[in-house]
Amino acid sequence: SVDPMTYEAQFLGFTPQTCMLRIYIAFQDYLFEVMQAVEQVILKRLDGIPDSEISPVQIRKCTEKFLCFMKGRFDNLFSKMEQLFLQLILRIPPNILLPEDKCQETHPYTEKEFQLLQKEIEQLQEKYKTELYTKQALLTELEEQKIVQAKLKQMLTFFDELENVGRGHGISDFRESLVSLVQNSKRLQNIRDNVEKEGK
Amino acid sequence: FDEIIVDIATKRKQYPRKILECVIKTIKAKQE
Amino acid sequence: TISRVKLLDTMVDTFLQKLVAAGSYQRFTDCYKRFYQLQPEVTQRIYDKFVTQLQTSIREEVSEIKEEGNLEAVLNALDKIVEEGKDHREPAWRPSGIPERDLCSVMAPYFLQQRNTLQRRVQKQEAENQQLADAVLAGRRQVEELQRQVQARQQAWQGLHREQRELLAVLRE
Numbered sequence A: 001s002v003d004p005m006t007y008e009a010q011f012l013g014f015t016p017q018t019c020m021l022r023i024y025i026a027f028q029d030y031l032f033e034v035m036q037a038v039e040q041v042i043l044k045r046l047d048g049i050p051d052s053e054i055s056p057v058q059i060r061k062c063t064e065k066f067l068c069f070m071k072g073r074f075d076n077l078f079s080k081m082e083q084l085f086l087q088l089i090l091r092i093p094p095n096i097l098l099p100e101d102k103c104q105e106t107h108p109y110t111e112k113e114f115q116l117l118q119k120e121i122e123q124l125q126e127k128y129k130t131e132l133y134t135k136q137a138l139l140t141e142l143e144e145q146k147i148v149q150a151k152l153k154q155m156l157t158f159f160d161e162l163e164n165v166g167r168g169h170g171i172s173d174f175r176e177s178l179v180s181l182v183q184n185s186k187r188l189q190n191i192r193d194n195v196e197k198e199g200k
Numbered sequence B: 001f002d003e004i005i006v007d008i009a010t011k012r013k014q015y016p017r018k019i020l021e022c023v024i025k026t027i028k029a030k031q032e
Numbered sequence C: 001t002i003s004r005v006k007l008l009d010t011m012v013d014t015f016l017q018k019l020v021a022a023g024s025y026q027r028f029t030d031c032y033k034r035f036y037q038l039q040p041e042v043t044q045r046i047y048d049k050f051v052t053q054l055q056t057s058i059r060e061e062v063s064e065i066k067e068e069g070n071l072e073a074v075l076n077a078l079d080k081i082v083e084e085g086k087d088h089r090e091p092a093w094r095p096s097g098i099p100e101r102d103l104c105s106v107m108a109p110y111f112l113q114q115r116n117t118l119q120r121r122v123q124k125q126e127a128e129n130q131q132l133a134d135a136v137l138a139g140r141r142q143v144e145e146l147q148r149q150v151q152a153r154q155q156a157w158q159g160l161h162r163e164q165r166e167l168l169a170v171l172r173e
Helices: A006-012 A016-047 A056-089 A099-106 A111-168 A174-199 B002-031 C004-022 C025-031 C033-038 C040-068 C071-084 C099-172
Strands: none
Touching: A006 A016, A006 B002, A006 C071, A016 A056, A016 B002, A016 C033, A016 C040, A056 C004, A056 C025, A056 C033, A099 B002, A099 C099, A111 C099, A174 C099, B002 C099, C004 C040, C004 C071, C025 C033, C025 C040, C033 C040, C040 C071
16 A cells, blocks of 8 residues: 655655655664764773773663664654655645646547547548649649640641731632632633623 | 666656657658 | 745754654663763763764755755755646646556647648648649630630631632632
């Protein structure tokens, strides 16, 4: 049931429990060291008193008695402090989101929604590709139209030039001239026929 | 256990961004 | 609100006060009773030194831990994040434990940007293609018109050619 406090670890770079364990061990070491120093000082003092009738073993027992008591109080106090640390200092409140996870708040996406988004993007990509193909086809046709129009216009110009040729020789309109020519030749033919007939 | 937690938490902090960078690179290359 | 760094210092001080209170001089002398009876002043000095040394050592250790983990900066940063998010009442998001699932939201902004960009491109291309299509249709109409004109001129000349043949026939007669 221990809360691994992984979210805090993500922010702190270490787990709060590790931090507290480190502090606990350091504090405890200092307690032991200081007590050891106290015992050393007392023993040294006793050396200076020849008839003290207190043996080092007895002093050791005194030290153990005091240390045992202190250790009990130490553990008790430290566990309380640890709880406070873990609740108030080395803890990210439940309503708080770390900056690097802001996107989870602003863009919460389930896997399903995300797949839909990806599918939508694929469809858009296909559509874009289609539009590009369409553009290419339209541009190609426009090019062809240009060529065809140029050719057709060239033909019209050719016809104009033909007519201009006639006009240059005084023939405004080929058709009319031909028609009149045909009519005249028919009339001539008729006249000729008449003349022959009358000659006979 | 503790080291695993820190390791995973560190990866969870760093990897999403790295993965996103890779995805972006991949998509750009694909588009090109 | 009190900063976490200040809170930490306060807690350590409280811890030390209570620890020292627990290890009172009375208790110290009770444990070292015979030495105390023999050397009361020395005992007092040793006890005072014990208390001072314990406090100093522990405080130094706390400072060292703060420096080592850059703890003050980290805790101040946490204060700031908490302050900025204090209006957010609901429980915030937490990792689901399934990386793939959590990754979706990380990737979403980029993909949304991709989608928006593509949408804009498609719309732009559609508009451009619409214009091109209009131009193509107009071009087709022009081609048709030109074809019609050419056909008309061609037929006219063919008609002329027939009449020419007819003339030849008449003339030959």
